[in-house]
Amino acid sequence: MSGGYTVGVIGAGAIGQTVAALLAVEPWCSRLLVTSRTAEAAHGLVTDLEDARQLTAGARAFTAARADMGDADALVICPRATFTNTRTADVRMAGLAANAPVIAEWAHTLTGYPGTVVMVTNPVDVLARYFAELSRARRVFGIGSATDTARYRLALAQHHAVPVETVDGYVIGEHGDGAVICASSTTINGRSATVPLDIVTAELRDRPRRINTGIGRVRNGPSAAVVSALRKLLAVEDGTDVLSVNRDGVWLGIRLQITDGQPTVTPLNLNERETAQFTAARTKLGAAYRIINPEGAPSCR
Incomplete structure (x- = not known):
């Protein structure tokens, strides 16, 4: 359509x-x-x-x-x-x-x-x-990891002084402190990239704070991510996105190839550090889900 x-x-x-x-x-x-x-x-x-x-x-x-x-x-x-x-x-x-x-x-x-x-x-x-x-x-x-991914690519492009379009890299897992920067599979112009994890991690953390301090609330980045996702999910265009979906009972950000509106998980090759972080994010999100009951109120524990 x-x-x-x-x-x-x-x-x-x-x-x-x-x-x-x-x-x-x-x-x-x-x-x-x-x-x-x-x-x-x-x-x-x-x-x-x-x-x-x-x-x-x-x-x-x-x-x-x-x-x-x-x-x-x-x-x-x-x-x-x-x-x-x-x-x-x-x-x-x-x-x-x-x-x-x-x-x-x-x-x-x-x-x-x-x-x-x-x-x-x-x-x-x-x-x-x-x-x-x-x-x-x-x-x-x-929506969450898509915004993180956009920020990651921008931070890395600025660090290396290259056009952001030449950077191919992803942030998966939790949209939050449990985000996983997939540095080991990141490329610039098709070649393996050097990723200063301390710098890009700090930028991903600080960027929303700067926005909130300046204009009160983050809005444009996540909103653009919504529209980009809808274009693909409604079959207006095909492409890759990073969205939170069900992976064996826990929802977390993962790379998807979306064709004719249908998403297919396309896992990234993770190194040992990234695998451990992804597992930790999964555990954290599963535990967070268990503290809400079916009606939406926090469970008493």
Whole structure:
């Protein structure tokens, strides 16, 4: 299908606003459905998109009731519960207790949803699994490692003073402190690259902090990753992506080849260090999942 897709955006915060604005000018997206925690936020975003459409002739945007979101061909799930994040480590995991009930409510509303779901709400790997298992939707993908991969390539390109297009390398595992930089398989211009792990690890950690300090919240990078993933998952184009999917019961970022909208896992060759880190990320994400119960509340232990 080359056009005419309807995409639902759940959440009208920083990510929801940016995703909607990017989708509105994609030629294959003809309609946007927007819902948020407050009707005021959803109406405000739709009104803003309507204004933009007069100049860009993009997708038409509509506010939608919760029950109507199941009519979309694809959903972008990006609500954020109200909470104060004071962590300096495992920052994304701090949202688990607050965001899980929100995701659970949406999963129950969208039970059996047949379309494509892209989860953005953090901790994204855990909540992608949570939504998939509660809703029984079959095509649920988490965004996170794609953004990490983009940041990694940019950091390495800047370090070596080469065009970013010449860098081929991936970040997999957890979108968070358990991210695995696949340095051993990284290439520049097709040749094995020297990767200063301390420098690129620090840049991957510090980059979101600089964005948050400067503009309040990360938005453009993850939103662009959402749109890039949807192009492939809706069969607009083929390509490689790094998305969180089910690998033997635990959801974590992995490289996928997506052809005609169908993803195929294409594992990377990992060295001993990377294998150990990937195993640790898997263990960590499995443990995090076990602290939420089927209704979304933290389990008492």
